[in-house]
Amino acid sequence: MSRRLTRTTVSFAAAALLGGIAAVTAPAALAVGEGPSCCANGTVNTSILHTYDSMVAELRTQAAKQPRMQLEVIGQTIKGRDIHLVKYLSDPSNPTILYLTQQHGNEQLTTEGTLEFIKSLGTGKNGDVLDGVNILIVPMLNADGAMGDVDFSLDDYVASGDRHLTRYNAARVDLNRDHVAKAQPETKALHDKVLSVYDIDYAIDLHHQGTTSRAGGELVSGSILHPTNGDVSAQTLAGSKRLGAVVYNAIQPTGWGHLGKYVGGSERTIARNGLAAEYGISTLLFEMRGMSDHENESAVLGQKSNGYLIRQTVITLTSTAQAIADGSIDTVDASFWDTLPAQRS
Numbered sequence: 480m481s482r483r484l485t486r487t488t489v490s491f492a493a494a495a496l497l498g499g500i501a502a503v504t505a506p507a508a509l510a511v512g513e514g515p516s517c518c519a520n521g522t523v524n525t526s527i528l529h530t531y532d533s534m535v536a537e538l539r540t541q542a543a544k545q546p547r548m549q550l551e552v553i554g555q556t557i558k559g560r561d562i563h564l565v566k567y568l569s570d571p572s573n574p575t576i577l578y579l580t581q582q583h584g585n586e587q588l589t590t591e592g593t594l595e596f597i598k599s600l601g602t603g604k605n606g607d608v609l610d611g612v613n614i615l616i617v618p619m620l621n622a623d624g625a626m627g628d629v630d631f632s633l634d635d636y637v638a639s640g641d642r643h644l645t646r647y648n649a650a651r652v653d654l655n656r657d658h659v660a661k662a663q664p665e666t667k668a669l670h671d672k673v674l675s676v677y678d679i680d681y682a683i684d685l686h687h688q689g690t691t692s693r694a695g696g697e698l699v700s701g702s703i704l705h706p707t708n709g710d711v712s713a714q715t716l717a718g719s720k721r722l723g724a725v726v727y728n729a730i731q732p733t734g735w736g737h738l739g740k741y742v743g744g745s746e747r748t749i750a751r752n753g754l755a756a757e758y759g760i761s762t763l764l765f766e767m768r769g770m771s772d773h774e775n776e777s778a779v780l781g782q783k784s785n786g787y788l789i790r791q792t793v794i795t796l797t798s799t800a801q802a803i804a805d806g807s808i809d810t811v812d813a814s815f816w817d818t819l820p821a822q823r824s
């Protein structure tokens with residue numbers, strides 16, 4: 480239980496790890512994205528993150544508690560870990576959104592936030608949203624990478640803790656470049672058992688990026704992008720831009736949230752493009768600031784920032800589910816894309 484990651488325990492643990500003097504001298508209110516970066520003053524300990532096993536245990540606990548939640552195993556990773564699909568399918572006539580986390584195993588706060596969101600769907604506070612939207616969630620697609628259970632060395636990775644986490648799957652393949660070939664068991668399961676099976680309207684692919692990107696001169700808390708592949712229909716692209724508008728309108732006014740436009744490629748091998756082109760799903764890539772582990776220190780963010788990044792995930796999932804459920808996504812103004820500054824490192 481002590482490993483369960485909540486906003487409160489993360490902040491407390493981070494403060495404790497910083498030590499008394501550092502905690503006293505740290506700025507009283509850290510500006511957006513200004514948390515200590517790895518590894519000099521902000522310790523990064525991967526042991527405070529959910530393990531694959533503790534995540535599955537939490538999913539099972541929630542499935543037992545929540546009558547509207549179903550849990551399905553859609554396949555196995557290379558190392559034999561079951562890949563889970565969380566399903567809230569209230570009404571086939573409702574629109575459906577898919578949330579996908581951790582194609583890259585070292586980008587875990589998105590999964591931590593998604594677990595908080597799943598818990599919230601079992602409460603009166605947020606459960607009503609399920610009357611108007613079907614929700615599919617694939618958390619921690621790359622469980623082998625998340626657990627550092629891979630067939631290559633992670634000795635030069637910088638985080639401390641029980642394990643290292645890596646971008647790649649066990650065979651050192653980037654799953655987010657495998658959405659055309661679908662050659663890896665993780666991506667094959669996602670396509671065969673989720674994308675080809677359900678009539679999905681929207682999808683958010685949740686990632687983390689490096690720590691140094693700025694937009695408008697200010698460090699970003701994350702960056703977003705719609706599909707940019709020429710095979711994507713105008714209608715699908717328009718839906719993607721509206722999905723992004725819902726996220727932008729929820730994150731940007733928080734005071735700590737500051738979004739830039741991600742600068743990315745147009746290849747269909749990337750989920751943002753491939754899912755939109757192949758299935759007509761309106762997709763959004765969300766890259767949150769800072770990774771959980773990496774061989775390059777500058778990519779890893781001190782865990783004092785965990786609280787707001789987890790919160791950023793929860794707000795993203797909650798706001799989009801609500802906007803789809805109440806239909807407001809259909810009329811949201813997406814013109815912010817025209818002026819959203821591209822981020823720069």
Ligand SMILES: [Zn+2]
Nearest residue numbers: 583586686687
């Ligand atoms: Zn990623």
